[in-house]
Amino acid sequence: MLHLENMVLCRESQVSTLQSLFGERHHFSFPSIFIYGHTASGKTYVTQTLLRSLELPHVFVNCVECFTLRLLLEQILNKLNHLSSSEGECSTHITCEIFNDFVRLFKQITEAENLKDQTVYIVLDKAEYLRDMEANLLPGFLRLQELTDRNVTVIFLSEIVWEKFRPNTGCFEPFVLYFPDYSIGNLQKILSHDHPPEYSADFYAAYINILLGVFYTVCRDLKELRHLAVLNFPKYCEPVVKGEANERDTRKLWRNIEPHLKKAMQTVYLREISSSQWEKLQKDDTDPGQLKGLSAYTHVELPYYSKFILIAAYLASYNPARTDKRFFLKHHGKIKKTNFLKKHEKITSLVTLQLLTLVGHDDQLDEPKYKCTVSLDFIRAIARTVNFDIIKYLYDFL
Amino acid sequence: MCFISYRNSLTLWLTQLFCFPDGIDNVLFIIVSSVAFPRKSRISFVEMSSRKSKSSNLIQADYVSQVQRILRERFCHQSPHGNLFGVQVQYKHLIELLKRTAIHGESNSVLIIGPRGSGKTMLINHALKELMEVEGVSENILQVHLNGLLQINDKIALKEITRQLNLENVVGDKVFGSFAENLSFLLEALKKGDRTSSCPVIFILDEFDLFAHHKNQTLLYNLLDISQSAQTPVVIIGLTCRLDILELLEKRVKSRFSHRQIHLMNSFSFPQYLKIFKEQLSLPSIFPEKIFAEKWNENVQSLSEDRSVKEVLQKHFNVSKNLRSLHMLLILLLHFWFCLGNMLALNRVTPSHPFITAADLMEANQLCSMDSKGNIVHGLSVLEICLIIAMKHLNDIYEEEPFNFQMVYNEFQKFVQRKAHSVYNFEKPVVMKAFEHLQQLELIRPMERTSVNAQREYQLMKLLLDNTQIMNALQKYPNCPTDVRQWATSSLSWL
8 A cells, every 4th residue: 555655646635535435345435526626636646546556446437528428328337347247258338328227227237246245436537517418417426326226436526616516406415525736845746756867856856946936826737837847858958968067056057947938938838839849949949039839920921901901900890880980081091992802812811810700690792791800919010010000090099 | 551560479460450441552561570470471461461452453443344334324325224303293294195005095196395405315215114014015016216317308207117117018128119108008007907906006206396397297297197086096206305396387287286295394403403413423222342332322422512512513503404414524524533644554444543532523524614716716826816816906996897808917917017026027828828727717707608709808707706705715825925915905006
């Protein structure tokens, strides 16, 4: 059992609570347990690890994967069948479409020798998606022990608190367990745990310290931090590898890595560029200011007339129709009369860039209506490039 | 620890004196002797005491396992052997009704109404158990158990009834025929009988209000129709948590219902609640180890008289009277009695102290009454906390009008730009990501469904936390920066 402590760091009290809830194998456990906590707080990992090490019969199902009733029920039944059948026996695929059949088939399967007299655990991960499925599913699973008259416990894992799950007419209340978030000390301990063997633990711990110093105020998600740690470590080691500094020159290492991490916050953290692009960038050592992100469409160069069409679209979208007279009566339009076809082309290209969207029915082919979907900052930047003071023409700024 | 000084002749007397019954395990005997006595007797004395304490440990662990089994069955699994608390009158009413159908062949219908956890299922199970013990009844009666959560439409319900009654169109588990055929077959089978010669059928419909949502309430109509006509004696028992169940029934269904209702309203007072607490924790008289059981029950008695325990139970009683929430508290109590210490090392669960104490109950109560949203706020990053504080200020200024991301961002910028709070000067997309995380956690909610045409930054949102929750969570927040905390208490810029 000692290895369990090493497998789940910083979660001893949760493991002991779960263990005492499970009790002994043949005892009855509480019919339903609801575990909630932030993402990456170890709910799935701890539950799975505990059930596996204690070798309790369990079925693990993800509600995002099984997004329909049929997928969910069939997966549970087939996994159970697999558990209950002896090795070498090939079992047929069970089909089940409604909850009533599920209960009946569940009763049959748990009559098997190696599942009898033991608590069977059904773990439903990402349980918040159950709320969007059939209305009887959540109350049914909460009471599964009573409905099937068997020794079964259903464990729900979710990020959302229990109060948002409760149906209108009430239900069987589960045992609610909270998995606390990791403190900064815990995060440091866990992140330093996977240090690469070539470098010393202290060196990696100093790196994690710097990383947490930059990212901790913004993000406490363990998965994100781990991802960032792995991605940026080569850059941190660069001075040591190149021989410019040794492992203890903390100031030099810090000066090298800090702007890099700040740039990472604007790009990789926001998923503006992919991780492989980021890694390539580090290797090529190009200036990170030239990054072409996904939504950095400010650098997209539009042709001159397209810019005016966009500005006109923005004004038309956000100014009420009656104010047009006020703005445009004495205004000499700078827009030259272009060919009808070219205007249509330019409009479709703006739609492709998702700067305009089609509003209303798309079966109105002769008079399609569009709306401008760019933000104010963007349109001001565009207007500035053509020397057009758009603020003067916007109704909301009068 | 005992320091004993003795002479040779006292060996036997001391051995008898210091062999305590189970419970004392860590007594260290340090024996000081002025006379050297034979080695053999010395060794046997020490061995005897350690053997006794080891065996007493094992015996206790064994008792503990049995205690756990009994208490778990009581709290986790609704065993039909429990006592009925405060519902004797209703129970008598129900059992009389059942006997009238089973023995005298009278048809009837009744609704058992009560809030969740008030003991409806327990009541009916008790009644059925007692009924089956009456002579001659068990061979002669048929039961059909339906549940509104399982049989979500009349077709499935009909198949289930046919399956449970094992009519001729059932082979193994499969029921043949269409809905209309099944219905007519069932009605035929039920109509053929009469009061004297056919088996009475008990229909138990759990979650009765869900059956009232089926199309045309066909099933309910047919069942209640049979209960009104002189055919096979049936009793229809409906269990529901809705007090307004009669308004859900259609006129033709309501007129066929006998309007008999049994209400279970958790109508016991606090002294009775205390008694229930004591009874739920006490071991039954059939427990094999009498001495241990007696000591356990005495401990429970003293617990129920303890003032702090009474306070905790009073608080619990004020929030929710029903027994299910009491069971939840008692399970947590068992857990605290058990846990801590070498749980991970030993495979065998052993308690940290022999009997339950009041401190265990205090801890259990604390866990029961946690604010779950406060817990979630505890795990947010500093940036997300700042956004929540900005939203709080917007709510205070604009009196709970909905806001959008841009407004929150502007409010946040007001904080960042004063007094060199440049450490919080994050880029707008980073702040947007934090805002979306709050939305994912359902701490803020859009006022209407996301439309493709509106931009995300300008969509109106609502905060689902109130000011007290936010301030409490901030107090507990680990390493909260002082300027953030000060900003939370007041949004005025001169502070």
